[in-house]
Amino acid sequence: xxxxxxxxxxIEDIIEDDLANGLSKDKLRFxxxxxxxxxxxxxxxxxxxxxxxLGEKYNQPVNLRFDDTNPAKEEAKYVKAIQEDxxxxxxxxxxxxxxxxxxxxLYDWAVQMIKDGKxxxxxxxxxEMAIQKGTPTEPGxxxxxxxxxxxxxxxxxxxxxxxxxxxxxxxxxxxxxxxxNNMLMRDPIMYRVVNRDHHRTGSDWKIYPMYDxxxxxxxxxxxxxxxxxxxxxxxxxxxxxxxxDQVVDPNKIRPKQRxxxxxxxxxxxxxxxxxxKLVEAGVVNGWDDPRMTTISGLRRRGYxxxxxKNFADSIGIAKRDxxxxxxxxxxxxxxxxxxxxxxxxxxxxxxxxxxxxYPEDKVxxxxxxxxxxxxxxxxxxxxxxxxxYIEREDxxxxxxxxxxxxxxxxxxxxxxxxxxxxxGCIKDENGVITEIHAxxxxxxxxxxGTEASMRRVKGTLHWVSASHALPVxxxxxxxxFTVPSPDTDKEKDFMEFINPDSLNVITAMAEPAMKNLEVGxxxxxxxxxxxxxxxxxxxxxxxxxxTVTLRDTxxxxxx
RNA sequence: UGUCCCAUGGUGUAAUGGUAACACUCCGGUUUUUGGUACCGUCAUUCAAGGUUCGAGUCCUUGUGGGACAACCA
Numbered sequence: 103x104x105x106x107x108x109x110x111x112x113i114e115d116i117i118e119d120d121l122a123n124g125l126s127k128d129k130l131r132f133x134x135x136x137x138x139x140x141x142x143x144x145x146x147x148x149x150x151x152x153x154x155x156l157g158e159k160y161n162q163p164v165n166l167r168f169d170d171t172n173p174a175k176e177e178a179k180y181v182k183a184i185q186e187d188x189x190x191x192x193x194x195x196x197x198x199x200x201x202x203x204x205x206x207x208l209y210d211w212a213v214q215m216i217k218d219g220k221x222x223x224x225x226x227x228x229x230e231m232a233i234q235k236g237t238p239t240e241p242g243x244x245x246x247x248x249x250x251x252x253x254x255x256x257x258x259x260x261x262x263x264x265x266x267x268x269x270x271x272x273x274x275x276x277x278x279x280x281x282x283n284n285m286l287m288r289d290p291i292m293y294r295v296v297n298r299d300h301h302r303t304g305s306d307w308k309i310y311p312m313y314d315x316x317x318x319x320x321x322x323x324x325x326x327x328x329x330x331x332x333x334x335x336x337x338x339x340x341x342x343x344x345x346x347d348q349v350v351d352p353n354k355i356r357p358k359q360r361x362x363x364x365x366x367x368x369x370x371x372x373x374x375x376x377x378x379k380l381v382e383a384g385v386v387n388g389w390d391d392p393r394m395t396t397i398s399g400l401r402r403r404g405y406x407x408x409x410x411k412n413f414a415d416s417i418g419i420a421k422r423d424x425x426x427x428x429x430x431x432x433x434x435x436x437x438x439x440x441x442x443x444x445x446x447x448x449x450x451x452x453x454x455x456x457x458x459x460y461p462e463d464k465v466x467x468x469x470x471x472x473x474x475x476x477x478x479x480x481x482x483x484x485x486x487x488x489x490x491y492i493e494r495e496d497x498x499x500x501x502x503x504x505x506x507x508x509x510x511x512x513x514x515x516x517x518x519x520x521x522x523x524x525x526g527c528i529k530d531e532n533g534v535i536t537e538i539h540a541x542x543x544x545x546x547x548x549x550x551g552t553e554a555s556m557r558r559v560k561g562t563l564h565w566v567s568a569s570h571a572l573p574v575x576x577x578x579x580x581x582x583f584t585v586p587s588p589d590t591d592k593e594k595d596f597m598e599f600i601n602p603d604s605l606n607v608i609t610a611m612a613e614p615a616m617k618n619l620e621v622g623x624x625x626x627x628x629x630x631x632x633x634x635x636x637x638x639x640x641x642x643x644x645x646x647x648x649t650v651t652l653r654d655t656x657x658x659x660x661x
Numbered sequence: 662u663g664u665c666c667c668a669u670g671g672u673g674u675a676a677u678g679g680u681a682a683c684a685c686u687c688c689g690g691u692u693u694u695u696g697g698u699a700c701c702g703u704c705a706u707u708c709a710a711g712g713u714u715c716g717a718g719u720c721c722u723u724g725u726g727g728g729a730c731a732a733c734c735a
Contacts, residue, residue, distance in 0.1 A: 109675055137735050172734060228733060237731050239663045273733055283664040285731055294733035313735045336666060337730050363667085374735095416684065418674050420667095423728060427672050430685055440698060475698065506696065515694050548694065555694095562694045629695045656696040658687095 111419040113152065113330060116360055117160075125327065129355055130162040133326050134188070134195070135317070137169045138180035138301075142187045144395040144410070144431070145372035148365040151414035152330060154193040163196030165324055170202045171316050173300040181301070183389075187397040191407045197324070201316050202302045204323055208311050209263065211319065211349050212274060212292060216255045220348060221292060222248060223258040225272050234280065235288050242280040242288045262295055265308040269295045276315075278344060286341045290314055318342040319349060321357035329357045332364040333421065365417060366425045368586040370395040371596055376589060385600055386582070392636075392647045393582045393604050403579070404624045404634030404649030406442065409435040425587055435650050439624060439632045444472040444479060447517060447564040448612040448627040448646075450576060452491035454568060457522060459541045460488040465567070469549060470518040482615050486519050489568040491611045496563050497538050499527060504659060506561035508540065514561040517628065521546035521559055564628045571611035574644040576633065578606040610646075617644065624649060 110118065121127060132153040136142065142150075157164035166188060170176050188195070215221040224231060224247045236242035250258075262272055274293040282288055292315040299305050321329045329342075342359045350356050364372075371377065372395060380386050380394070389396050392403035400410065412434040417426050447470070466486045472479040496507040508514045510524040522540040530536050545554035581601055585591075588599035619625065624634040631651040638645040 109677095111674090115677080135735095139735080169735065175734070231733090232731070235731060237663090238729095240731090241663090242731090270733065283730095285664095288731090291733060296733085310733095312733080317735085333666070334729060335735090337664085340665095361666085365673095368672085416673075420674070422667050424673065427686070430673065433685055436697090445695080445697095474693085474695075504696095517694060519694095521694095559694085561696085564695075626695085626697085629697070631697095652695075652697050654696070659696080 108415075112421065113156075113328075113360065113362060113419050114159075116358075117156070117328060120327075120358075127160060128162065129325075130156075130160050130327050131165070131196075131325055131355075132156050132162070132328060132330070133165040133167050133199075133321065133324060135167045135169050135320075136184055137172070137176065138184060139172070139175040139177070140180060140374035140378060141389045141396045141398055142184055143372050143374075143377060143397065144367055144370070144400065145365055147191070147397065147410050147414050148362075148417075148419070149330070149332070150188060150191060150193065151411055152362070152419055154188075154191075154195075155415070156328075157196075164193070165197045165199050165326070166195035167199040167320060167324070168201065169313070169317065169320075170200055170300070170302065171310050171313065173296055173298040173310065176301055178301040183398065187401075190397070190401060191410065199320070199324060200302060201311075201320050202300060204316070204320055205303065205307055205311070207323065208316060208319060209309075212311075212315070213256065213259065215276070215292075215348055216259060216274075217252060218348075219252065219277065221255070221274055221276050222250050223255050223262070223272050224248075224275050224289075225258075228270065235285065236280075238285060241282075244280050245289075248277065248280075248289070259293075262293065262309050263307075265297075267295055269297055271295065274309075276345070278341075284337055284340050286314065286337050287344070290341060314338055314341050315345060318346050318357060318359070321359075322346060322350060322354070325355045326357045327355050329359045331359060331361055333361045334364075335359070336361045361421070362419045363421050363424060365414075366423075366587070367395065367431060368425055368428045369581040369583045369588070370428070371583070371589050373589070376596060379597070380582075383597070385597075392577070393579050402636065403647055404439075404632060405435055406438045406624075409438040412438065427586075428581070432650050436632070436653070439626070439649065441475060443624050443626045443632055445470075445474065445626045445628050446613055446616055447484065447566055448574070448576075448610050448616065448630065448633070449491045449493055449564065449566055449571075450578075450608060450610045450627070450630055451494045452566075452571075452611045453494040453497070453535060453538060455490045455492045455497075455522075455538045455540060455565065457488050457490070457520075457542045458525065458539050462488055464488065465570075468518050468547075484518060484613050484615065485567045485570040486516075487567045487569060490516075490565045491568055491571055492538070492563055492565045494535070497524065497527070497535070506656075507563060508538070508561070513543075513559045514563055515546075515548075515559050516542075517562050517564050518548050519565070520544070520548075521554070521557060564630075566611050566613045568611075570614050572614050572617055572644070573609050574612045574616070574646055576608050576610045576646045576648065577636065578608065578648045580604050580606070612644070619644070626652075 134153045275289045280288045293309045390398035467483040469481045470484045508524045520542040522542045525539040527535045528537040583599045584601045589596040632649040633646040636645040
């Protein structure tokens with residue numbers, strides 16, 4: 103990476119300013135604060151890379167903190183999955199924290215706020231309170247319980263805590279300003295009663311703090327210097343600061359919330375609610391379906407942590423709305439895989455090719471390099487015989503000179519093998535080609551050093567020996583959505599833009615050496631793309647996911 | 662009829678009052694036993710109008726366009 107030359111983004115500018123104004127570098131501390139109510143997705147990777155990247159840049163700690171204040175939505179399995187994803191991306195957190203660790207502290211502070219006349223118990227229905235709250239363009243009005251006595255507030259809040267009231271009977275509100283331009287400042291709710299067991303605190307608590315009351319105070323307790331979140335939290339900043347004002351010790355670090363734009367990637371959705379709907383509706387097979395842009399889905403698809411980090415790094419951090427083209431992500435994927443993946447031969451749409459002048463029973467073991475990029479990766483043996491499979495699209499009886507592949511009367515190279523010449527084909531009653539015939543030049547064997555072997559032919563085909571071929575299942579994926587921005591249409595639901603052909607399962611013919619590949623390993627099927635071994639693989643059948651195709655300039659010409 | 666945020670090629674991001682640039686995409690070329698990779702090149706950008714200034718993408722004003730805010734969610 104060219105870290106040294108990359109200019110600072112506005113977030114780094116903020117930090118540099120603070121440093122220049124006297125903040126000591128060793129006071130810098132960051133955090134990544136997901137709610138454990140779903141799986142991490144590509145949108146989160148920006149926040150993860152930003153916070154952990156800052157930690158690496160300044161060599162200062164980053165906490166992983168679970169914002170677990172709503173037991174109705176959160177589960178321990180998500181806590182586990184999120185940790186795995188962050189680790190897989192290659193980051194290490196300093197402290198593993200939970201907002202639920204701060205419930206007692208938060209409660210004690212709330213009691214003090216009641217005593218100070220800064221908070222009160224409201225006993226109205228949510229509908230009544232919503233009316234008093236006004237709208238973004240009209241101020242709110244004070245509710246009837248706003249001036250309850252401290253004693254009464256204390257007693258009611260204590261009762262809430264002790265489980266004496268049902269959900270919705272009472273809530274605790276901060277007493278700020280019902281006429282504020284900022285809706286969030288119109289006496290925001292601090293606590294509500296929730297009769298649910300929490301995945302960590304069990305039945306200890308009957309009341310749970312709201313996000314705004316929890317987040318800034320958690321940052322403060324952890325002495326986070328900079329608390330970065332997405333733009334939709336901008337209006338929360340005023341409240342974040344107000345709550346901090348109630349508790350902050352001037353000798354300690356006062357956290358600073360700043361906001362950046364969420365990253366949107368084309369042809370996908372990145373909201374937990376929508377991803378969940380795809381899972382529940384059976385559009386995909388779970389959160390880690392390779393078509394999902396969850397971190398776990400991308401991982402199963404064959405994405406590398408490097409590709410995701412380089413992507414996040416290259417798109418940067420800013421404040422304007424954006425829709426990053428999937429091409430960017432795929433560029434970084436190919437870039438990383440090109441260096442990392444061994445090359446193999448696998449025929450996705452096989453048709454038989456008979457080398458008519460090759461001996462019936464002869465089998466040769468040919469040497470094939472594992473990577474043209476890196477000779478140190480070594481060689482493997484590939485069996486060659488009279489009957490092979492090649493791609494159906496690699497043969498035409500006749501074609502113009504733009505077609506570099508096999509055609510009658512013309513020569514092509516079989517990768518790592520011989521030069522062959524097309525002689526004709528056999529078709530069934532429907533005109534479908536069932537067998538292609540060719541002759542080979544025995545002196546043209548790859549690497550033999552003969553004059554014939556040095557001959558230049560325009561096309562090179564991959565192939566597998568028919569009798570040695572290993573049938574494998576290959577899952578070909580396409581974009582999950584047919585439009586760049588499926589969830590911004592004013593009339594249509596994002597579900598209407600689902601690509602019906604996002605998954606195509608085929609049986610391909612692989613070279614025998616591929617049976618040694620392990621689950622999760624990625625290889626390049628030469629000329630076809632990058633593929634990884636799926637966990638669905640069994641002893642009987644290997645299953646591959648197409649991670650991404652190669653760039654294909656021919657496909658563009660051949661329309 | 663409010664408050665706040667944002668506006669640079671098709672996309673993303675720089676330029677911190679001093680020559681508008683980098684990457685992706687597209688298109689073209691060289692190399693190539695992958696129509697891949699690598700390398701080279703082409704096309705293409707400051708929302709508008711005023712103002713300040715020797716000088717404005719940058720500062721100011723107004724407008725236009727986009728977005729956020731009315732969950733006992735985060």
